[in-house]
Amino acid sequence: MLLPNYNEARKRSKEEVKKEYYHLEGTIKNIGKEKKYYIKTYGCQMNEHDSENIKAMLEELGFREADNYLNADLILLNTCSIRENAHNKAFGMLGRLKHLKEKNKSLIVGLCGCMAQEEKVIDDIMKKYKWINFVFGTHNIHRLPYILEDAINSKKQEIEVYSKEKNIVEGLPVKRASKYKAYVNIMYGCDKFCTYCIVPYTRGKQRSREKDEILKEIVELVKEGYQEVILLGQNVNAYGKDFDYHYNLENLLEDVSKTKIKRIRFMTSHPWDFTDGMIEVIKKYPNIMPSIHLPVQSGSSKILKLMGRRYSKEEYITLFNKIKTIPNVAVSTDIIVGFPNETEEDFTETLDLVNYCKFDNAYTFIFSPRIGTPAAKLEDKIPIETKEKRLNILNEVVNKYFLENNQKLVGKKVKVLVEKESEKPGMLCGYTDTNKLINFIGDKKLIGKILDVEVTEAKTWSLDGKTC
Ligand code: SAH
Ligand code: SF4
Ligand code: F3S
Numbered sequence: 001m002l003l004p005n006y007n008e009a010r011k012r013s014k015e016e017v018k019k020e021y022y023h024l025e026g027t028i029k030n031i032g033k034e035k036k037y038y039i040k041t042y043g044c045q046m047n048e049h050d051s052e053n054i055k056a057m058l059e060e061l062g063f064r065e066a067d068n069y070l071n072a073d074l075i076l077l078n079t080c081s082i083r084e085n086a087h088n089k090a091f092g093m094l095g096r097l098k099h100l101k102e103k104n105k106s107l108i109v110g111l112c113g114c115m116a117q118e119e120k121v122i123d124d125i126m127k128k129y130k131w132i133n134f135v136f137g138t139h140n141i142h143r144l145p146y147i148l149e150d151a152i153n154s155k156k157q158e159i160e161v162y163s164k165e166k167n168i169v170e171g172l173p174v175k176r177a178s179k180y181k182a183y184v185n186i187m188y189g190c191d192k193f194c195t196y197c198i199v200p201y202t203r204g205k206q207r208s209r210e211k212d213e214i215l216k217e218i219v220e221l222v223k224e225g226y227q228e229v230i231l232l233g234q235n236v237n238a239y240g241k242d243f244d245y246h247y248n249l250e251n252l253l254e255d256v257s258k259t260k261i262k263r264i265r266f267m268t269s270h271p272w273d274f275t276d277g278m279i280e281v282i283k284k285y286p287n288i289m290p291s292i293h294l295p296v297q298s299g300s301s302k303i304l305k306l307m308g309r310r311y312s313k314e315e316y317i318t319l320f321n322k323i324k325t326i327p328n329v330a331v332s333t334d335i336i337v338g339f340p341n342e343t344e345e346d347f348t349e350t351l352d353l354v355n356y357c358k359f360d361n362a363y364t365f366i367f368s369p370r371i372g373t374p375a376a377k378l379e380d381k382i383p384i385e386t387k388e389k390r391l392n393i394l395n396e397v398v399n400k401y402f403l404e405n406n407q408k409l410v411g412k413k414v415k416v417l418v419e420k421e422s423e424k425p426g427m428l429c430g431y432t433d434t435n436k437l438i439n440f441i442g443d444k445k446l447i448g449k450i451l452d453v454e455v456t457e458a459k460t461w462s463l464d465g466k467t468c
Pocket of ligand 2: 190191192193194197198199200234235270
């Protein structure tokens with residue numbers, strides 16, 4: 001048994017990060033024979049991509065994917081810790097699984113992802129959820145086959161969570177959700193320690209993946225017919241800062257661009273590390289999409305300071321204006337309301353910033369205290385009703401700009417990567433260069449292609465169009 005420890009997780013050692021390759025011992029390759037698995041994924045794209053790796057690992061063990069958790073022999077929850085409601089969703093699902101497990105004793109249930117890195121969660125699992133068969137963390141996904149084998153053989157609860165990151169593991173198999181766009185990790189962890197955020201504890205220190213590994217993966221994707229890559233990291237602008245040679249996101253974007261992949265996106269950008277050089281690279285290469293996710297969190301410099309974000313409102317706006325010089329660029333953001341000590345004036349400053357930036361998209365949240373983070377220790381006097389009111393007001397304002405920005409596209413031609421049939425009958429859907437969802441009538445044969453679509457109608461969260 002290996003349990004997580006926050007004091008360890010918080011440390012940032014100077015130890016060199018090594019690389020190792022995933023290798024599966026032959027003996028356990030059939031533990032999943034004739035069995036089905038189901039993975040429920042919560043949280044960000046990083047977690048979704050981890051699930052793509054986990055699925056492929058389970059399939060190497062002989063498991064096949066179940067279409068519903070009710071038909072599965074193995075159920076795995078890949079969890080997220082970012083806010084209380086992510087926790088609640090996972091615990092709610094565990095409640096349902098407990099009943100299922102009472103009826104079907106041979107059902108195997110596992111938990112992984114960011115919640116597995118939390119001391120309190122593991123404590124609860126050991127005391128109140130003894131029926132969960134196994135737990136592993138974000139740093140030892142590659143150990144899943146062995147942990148699973150132990151759980152099956154020992155019939156005891158197996159918990160193996162590393163508090164700290166170890167090597168970067170290359171060569172994990174992957175079962176991608178899409179045949180046309182692919183997530184590619186470029187870095188792991190985060191060293192920013194924004195005061196409200198749990199990620200630096202659950203994902204460990206910042207480690208960049210070697211450029212050769214990234215490029216090899218993308219060249220392979222191009223050969224397989226992929227049209228789009230999404231370069232992933234909690235703070236991609238800091239890519240390469242941990243290398244002992246000079247190679248950063250600017251260099252990587254140029255090199256990825258030269259692989260001839262049709263579309264490149266990257267996320268998430270922290271304003272702190274966004275350089276002028278990056279803006280130039282984005283302008284220079286047409287396959288780097290003009291769509292930037294640039295979380296602001298708050299429009300009040302006082303609150304930004306308390307959040308440990310390392311920029312003021314003015315600095316954010318300066319950067320925003322520079323980014324806006326990229327032709328046709330769309331900028332999206334994340335905003336937290338109700339951070340401890342946020343006054344009406346601070347909140348008004350956030351609204352002012354939104355009115356200035358007129359974001360193309362924004363994810364808005366109420367501050368959720370996370371155990372172990374500095375912000376959770378701040379006295380929080382704002383009543384929940386006030387926080388909810390602020391969130392509602394903010395949502396109304398951001399939504400107004402989503403619609404306004406979309407309306408500007410009506411009558412124009414946009415390039416779309418057609419992804420699948422839309423939920424709307426008879427229609428297809430895909431995303432524009434600027435990452436806007438568009439539904440349009442078209443033949444299924446168009447799926448997987450990039451084509452021009454004329455925008456016919458604008459809605460708040462999507463566009464309608466017709467092929468040209
Ligand atoms: N690495 C990204 C963000 C990752 S988390 C960045 O720095 O921009 C995604 C978003 O969740 C954050 O941008 C923030 O808006 C929100 N978030 C993170 N921790 C939160 C908390 N404790 N309460 C509420 N929202 C939070
Ligand atoms: Fe969290 Fe800040 Fe790191 Fe983003 S940059 S993951 S908000 S600590
Ligand atoms: Fe959640 Fe972990 Fe991602 S906390 S947002 S799944 S890095």
